[in-house]
Amino acid sequence: GIRRRAVSHNLGALVDDIEAGLVRPAEAQSAFRLAYVRWWLPATLDADPVLRNFRRFQHEHAIEDFREIDDLVRAQASLRVISAIAHGLPAVQGVPRNSELGLLRHQMELQRPSRSIREMIGAMPTSFAKLAPCMLMSPLSIAQYLPPDQALFDVVIFDEASQITTWDAVGAIARAHQTIIVGDPKQLPPTNFFGRNEEDEEVVEHEKDLESILDEAKAAGIPVRDLRWH
Known part of the structure; x- marks a missing residue:
């Protein structure tokens, strides 16, 4: 069977x-x-x-070829950015003494510069953007080093915005024409735990989570774009 x-x-x-x-x-x-x-x-x-x-x-050879070409493109892109920044800038020894770049050269040659970084940036309203078109700074550094009347940047980008309080972000937002706020709302929010006074009795109130600039942006209805991959 x-x-x-x-x-x-x-x-x-x-x-x-x-x-x-x-x-x-x-x-x-x-x-x-x-x-x-x-x-x-x-x-x-x-x-x-x-x-x-x-x-x-x-297929593996195609992947390897793509990686090599991608590395080459990135290297060339870096050189292109450097070339674009340096384009139009005079030689170091050719700048007039009373110009913005001449003032910078003079301060750099001193063993003890007589002006602070904030003063130097304020004294170079035209040349600073050419020398440093892209700045990587914390909100505290922005308030410390950039004068309030500094020429506006094209865009300010906040990374890990869920960790930045709104009042810390306002100064950076005011220094650019546009703002991009990047963050994960599921991450831990800002906290004031380490900023409280040990003698404060209202410990619970001080340990409460704070609102981030990411929360404020979402609540304000600013357009949102989700990343498909990270």
Whole structure:
């Protein structure tokens, strides 16, 4: 009965292997699955043009070529940015003494500069943007080093905005034409735990989470764009 049914379902080869002792009865199910997969996989690959024409080594070579070209593009992009920044700037020794760049050169040559960084930036309203078109600063550094009447940047970008309180961000926002606020609302919000006075009795109030600039931006209805990958 069982043997005849197995043979009728084209399992004669498996039956013969079991009877010959090549496959133990307890392993018959695993042997059948293995044989089926070995038959099914080539048939499936041949039925799909994409899979049929796929070549592993060719694909890996294409990935490697892309990586090399991508590295080359990034290197050239850096050189292009440097060239664009330096374009139009005079030679160091060719700047007049009473010009903005001349004042900067004079201060750099002093062992003890007579002007602070904030004063120097304020004294270079035209040249500063050419020398440093992109600045990486914390909100505190912005308030400390950039004068309030400094020429506006094109855009200010807040990274990890969920960690920045609104009042810390206002000064940076006021120094640019546009603002991009980047952050994850699921991360921990700002806290005033380390800023409280040890003698304060209202400890619970001081330990409360603070609102971030990311929260304020979302509540204000500013357009939101979600990243598909990070």
